[in-house]
Amino acid sequence: MQLTSSFKLNFLKQMLLGFQLSAVSSNNMSFHERKKAIKLSADAAIAFARGRTRWSQGLITNLSKNEKNKDVLKGLLGREYDELSKPCCNSWKIPRSKKILRRCLRMSSTRKMAGRAQHDVGKSILAKTLAKKRIQVLKKLVPGGESMDGFSLLDETLDYAMSLKAQVDGMRCILRTSEALNFK
Amino acid sequence: MPAQGRDGQNRFIEFAIIVVVVVMQQAPVSDLSVLERQRLHFDWQQQEQPSRHSYDADLCVRSLNSFTCFSNGLPDLAQYSMPVASNFEEAGVAASNCNPKRRKAESSPKSKQDESNCKRGKQERRSESRQQNNRKEASGDTSSYKNEEHPKADYIHVRARRGQATDSHSLAERVRRERISQRMKYLQELVPGCSKITGKAGMLDEIINYVQSLQRQVEFLSMKLAAVNPLAADNNFSNCSMGISSEPMEQPFLHFNSLQAHPCSGLDMYMDSSSDLVPDGSSFVSCSALNSLYGVEFQLGRGTAAFPFQSFQGNLLPNNLKMEI
Numbered sequence: 001m002q003l004t005s006s007f008k009l010n011f012l013k014q015m016l017l018g019f020q021l022s023a024v025s026s027n028n029m030s031f032h033e034r035k036k037a038i039k040l041s042a043d044a045a046i047a048f049a050r051g052r053t054r055w056s057q058g059l060i061t062n063l064s065k066n067e068k069n070k071d072v073l074k075g076l077l078g079r080e081y082d083e084l085s086k087p088c089c090n091s092w093k094i095p096r097s098k099k100i101l102r103r104c105l106r107m108s109s110t111r112k113m114a115g116r117a118q119h120d121v122g123k124s125i126l127a128k129t130l131a132k133k134r135i136q137v138l139k140k141l142v143p144g145g146e147s148m149d150g151f152s153l154l155d156e157t158l159d160y161a162m163s164l165k166a167q168v169d170g171m172r173c174i175l176r177t178s179e180a181l182n183f184k
Numbered sequence: 185m186p187a188q189g190r191d192g193q194n195r196f197i198e199f200a201i202i203v204v205v206v207v208m209q210q211a212p213v214s215d216l217s218v219l220e221r222q223r224l225h226f227d228w229q230q231q232e233q234p235s236r237h238s239y240d241a242d243l244c245v246r247s248l249n250s251f252t253c254f255s256n257g258l259p260d261l262a263q264y265s266m267p268v269a270s271n272f273e274e275a276g277v278a279a280s281n282c283n284p285k286r287r288k289a290e291s292s293p294k295s296k297q298d299e300s301n302c303k304r305g306k307q308e309r310r311s312e313s314r315q316q317n318n319r320k321e322a323s324g325d326t327s328s329y330k331n332e333e334h335p336k337a338d339y340i341h342v343r344a345r346r347g348q349a350t351d352s353h354s355l356a357e358r359v360r361r362e363r364i365s366q367r368m369k370y371l372q373e374l375v376p377g378c379s380k381i382t383g384k385a386g387m388l389d390e391i392i393n394y395v396q397s398l399q400r401q402v403e404f405l406s407m408k409l410a411a412v413n414p415l416a417a418d419n420n421f422s423n424c425s426m427g428i429s430s431e432p433m434e435q436p437f438l439h440f441n442s443l444q445a446h447p448c449s450g451l452d453m454y455m456d457s458s459s460d461l462v463p464d465g466s467s468f469v470s471c472s473a474l475n476s477l478y479g480v481e482f483q484l485g486r487g488t489a490a491f492p493f494q495s496f497q498g499n500l501l502p503n504n505l506k507m508e509i
Contacts, residue, residue, distance in 0.1 A: 158371055161371075161375070
């Protein structure tokens with residue numbers, strides 16, 4: 001993904017439209033509501049600006065789980081809403097028993113490491129379980145990550161991290177300019 | 185009243201322009217690390233498929249994705265290296281175990297092209313083997329996935345490297361590991377301060393920390409934006425969206441003088457360079473002083489973000505401080 005200026009411009013445009021739609025600047029919203037509305041606009045904007053990736057679809061799906069947000073999202077995204085809110089894969093989680101998993105892991109690892117020395121087995125199993133734990137954490141972080149396998153998860157993380165950075169920079173920019181203008 | 189109205193109008197135009205300009209100027213700074221990576225992708229793509237002329241970033245990611253549908257099952261056949269657009273009959277011949285040793289001897293020392301060949305070859309290999317052998321796992325989607333990505337290239341084989349096992353399982357393992365390590369490299373470039381860390385688990389830790397910190401920053405910034413004075417916000421946000429959608433600006437720069445006395449970092453430099461600006465949208469980008477400005481602003485942005493954290497009375501997020509500095 002390239003962080004082009006058009007991408008950022010799109011993001012900013014969408015975010016500001018979202019602010020308008022959710023009537024952020026009206027006085028009758030509480031602080032928390034306003035903050036939630038702002039965050040909603042920002043997330044929807046970044047997902048929209050990015051286009052169709054797995055994480056953006058997952059993000060929109062997560063956001064539209066809350067009924068109140070749906071109107072704002074629909075207004076903001078328009079046609080894209082239907083495309084983006086389709087879950088790309090099954091989002092069901094396989095219920096896993098730890099015992100079975102451990103047994104499977106041991107069996108598959110011993111099969112793979114038939115030729116290697118015995119003491120290596122323990123180390124590599126340990127490394128793998130460590131990595132697996134972290135991959136699980138990463139799956140929870142990246143929106144829509146539960147239904148991805150290891151490789152695509154890494155790709156999506158890369159993409160998601162870049163767009164998060166763009167989101168943070170854009171929001172910071174707007175904050176700074178609005179503060180600057182408020183000083184007048 | 186008319187003076188105030190004009191003032192308000194000035195303000196929103198300024199705001200809109202500033203936002204637009206800042207956005208345009210952000211591109212050069214943040215593209216640097218991404219550009220290298222994209223160039224790598226691009227070169228690799230060009231090597232593999234000279235017929236593919238259009239460089240599409242989405243295509244890059246998609247092609248990466250297509251490599252990810254790689255499961256454990258593999259046929260029990262040795263792998264060979266072949267030119268990119270070889271046809272199926274050749275591949276069929278090569279599929280037999282006729283010259284494993286000769287091919288191995290021919291294999292050159294490991295190079296990037298070999299690696300990319302390996303990866304592509306692995307994928308192509310799977311499509312062929314899929315048609316021939318029974319596979320261990322359901323990977324039919326990979327062949328169809330791949331077919332839509334590479335309609336022109338029929339077949340690439342993996343080159344078995346000298347002195348390494350030609351066992352299909354170990355080859356598959358190796359290719360998989362190489363792919364993971366390549367992605368880890370890209371992630372290393374992205375996540376700041378990760379070049380020293382080796383090992384998957386450590387890198388994953390850093391990535392997790394980075395993503396978490398970015399998410400917390402978004403939360404925090406949305407809180408700060410919510411704390412902005414609502415009256416000013418009303419003007420700014422609603423008018424800014426109008427301003428952005430109506431590019432290029434027609435009444436630009438007469439109002440910049442009012443921004444002279446700003447305490448905001450970098451705006452003074454911005455103001456000095458405003459005389460160069462011409463009422464044309466494209467020339468925003470051409471002003472070199474602005475480039476340096478936003479370079480400075482980014483560095484400042486890294487450092488000054490620590491201060492708002494302390495001034496906020498609500499949730500203090502100490503982890504963010506670590507990540508910022």
